[in-house]
Amino acid sequence: MQGECSVPRKSEAIVVGAGIAGVMSALELARRGASVTLIDRWEPGHSRAASTDYNRVFRAISGRDEFYTRWVRDARQRWLEMQAETGQTLYYECGALILATAGHCDWEDATPATFDTVGVPYYRFSADDAAAHFPQFDFTGISYALFEPEAGMVMAHRCVRAGLDLFERAGGTVRRGRVTTDENEKLMLDGKPLEADLIVVATGAWMADMFPRTIKPISAIIGINVLYTSTPDGDDRFDQARMPCWIDHGEGSFGLSSVEGSGVKAAVVIPDRIDLDNDERLIKRETLSRTRSYIRKRLPGLIGERVVDSKFNQVILTPDTHFIVDWHPEHDNVLLAGGCSGHLFKHGPVFGDFVAGVGLKEYGTADRFKIAGRKKLSPRESPSGR
Numbered sequence: 056m057q058g059e060c061s062v063p064r065k066s067e068a069i070v071v072g073a074g075i076a077g078v079m080s081a082l083e084l085a086r087r088g089a090s091v092t093l094i095d096r097w098e099p100g101h102s103r104a105a106s107t108d109y110n111r112v113f114r115a116i117s118g119r120d121e122f123y124t125r126w127v128r129d130a131r132q133r134w135l136e137m138q139a140e141t142g143q144t145l146y147y148e149c150g151a152l153i154l155a156t157a158g159h160c161d162w163e164d165a166t167p168a169t170f171d172t173v174g175v176p177y178y179r180f181s182a183d184d185a186a187a188h189f190p191q192f193d194f195t196g197i198s199y200a201l202f203e204p205e206a207g208m209v210m211a212h213r214c215v216r217a218g219l220d221l222f223e224r225a226g227g228t229v230r231r232g233r234v235t236t237d238e239n240e241k242l243m244l245d246g247k248p249l250e251a252d253l254i255v256v257a258t259g260a261w262m263a264d265m266f267p268r269t270i271k272p273i274s275a276i277i278g279i280n281v282l283y284t285s286t287p288d289g290d291d292r293f294d295q296a297r298m299p300c301w302i303d304h305g306e307g308s309f310g311l312s313s314v315e316g317s318g319v320k321a322a323v324v325i326p327d328r329i330d331l332d333n334d335e336r337l338i339k340r341e342t343l344s345r346t347r348s349y350i351r352k353r354l355p356g357l358i359g360e361r362v363v364d365s366k367f368n369q370v371i372l373t374p375d376t377h378f379i380v381d382w383h384p385e386h387d388n389v390l391l392a393g394g395c396s397g398h399l400f401k402h403g404p405v406f407g408d409f410v411a412g413v414g415l416k417e418y419g420t421a422d423r424f425k426i427a428g429r430k431k432l433s434p435r436e437s438p439s440g441r
Contacts (some may be wrong), residue, residue, distance in 0.1 A: 066252035071234045073099035074106035077257035078218040079407025092228045099219050101102040105259045106215050108366045112300045114176050114206040115153035119165040120438035124173045126405045133404035141217045149295040151206035156272040156305025157198045162440035178202045191298050223261050235418050236265050253414050257392045273429045275372045278327035280342035283318035283364035283403040293319050318363045323349050363433040370397045374431045376439040380424040398439050
């Protein structure tokens with residue numbers, strides 16, 4: 056037992072939204088003894104969700120921010136435990152390579168001190184040394200690189216489904232339905248009031264439209280186009296066993312090595328508008344040109360290779376890129392959980408555990424997760440480097 060709790064252990068809890076934030080929160084609530092129902096408009100793992108796609112970068116680097124760095128180190132252990140529990144491959148530890156471009160590397164410059172404090176293993180390479188270790192990349196314009204060996208990728212869709220299976224095995228109930236809000240931001244399920252001792256809302260980007268007074272003013276919704284490029288015939292240099300994931304902020308890009316035949320994932324982040332309910336999840340054609348141009352510059356061994364898959368992902372950004380875990384100001388049993396800002400997925404097991412503890416009143420939320428007092432951070436200050 057983790058301390059006294061003002062919400063009964065056998066309380067009725069509802070979690071709205073079955074992405075990684077919702078599934079992990081529901082699982083942790085169920086493991087704490089609550090009776091939990093998880094509700095989503097579509098089947099968990101559906102292609103509209105931000106938690107879909109094959110994989111996500113897993114890395115501890117968060118600039119000078121020790122909080123998220125420690126959370127990721129905890130999450131790594133929990134993903135490994137969940138992998139052992141489920142017998143599924145949820146995590147590939149191929150490492151993460153962070154490319155530092157002159158004039159764009161405050162975030163990278165601040166990281167070694169944080170890693171030293173927290174105890175994260177890493178290597179710092181000059182551009183020449185990095186090229187010797189990672190010949191897949193062209194390091195032109197790169198001042199130095201940081202390599203985090205205990206990093207890599209989590210298999211996003213598989214993680215959501217594995218978490219859902221654990222939730223149901225823990226006694227949780229999954230239900231299909233559409234949760235909306237009325238003019239007072241009171242939650243409604245299929246037009247009727249939604250009632251429970253605790254309601255956790257983890258609807259990702261949809262949270263802004265559900266709470267136009269509370270969440271919309273501190274959020275922005277953007278779309279990110281992601282392309283998968285085939286590896287060359289007979290060539291395994293770009294597979295996760297030989298190539299790390301990477302972040303290239305100087306080019307506004309990130310990517311993941313090929314895994315389980317996926318092809319190399321690369322995204323040049325061009326923020327795009329999206330109508331969450333009405334837009335089709337198709338990439339924009341101009342993205343193809345931008346991504347190919349980036350590949351020609353940074354991954355010359357993939358020049359001429361074909362795009363074999365694509366994904367369109369939406370992200371809800373907060374001004375400071377911190378998550379949201381806070382009580383609704385008018386409905387004291389409604390806990391809002393999300394604000395992914397492009398870096399929540401890897402924290403999934405830790406985030407869910409934290410949300411469950413806040414929801415059951417084991418402790419209060421962190422100041423950084425509160426709705427009030429949000430302000431824009433510079434890339435130097437931001438934990439995401441954006």
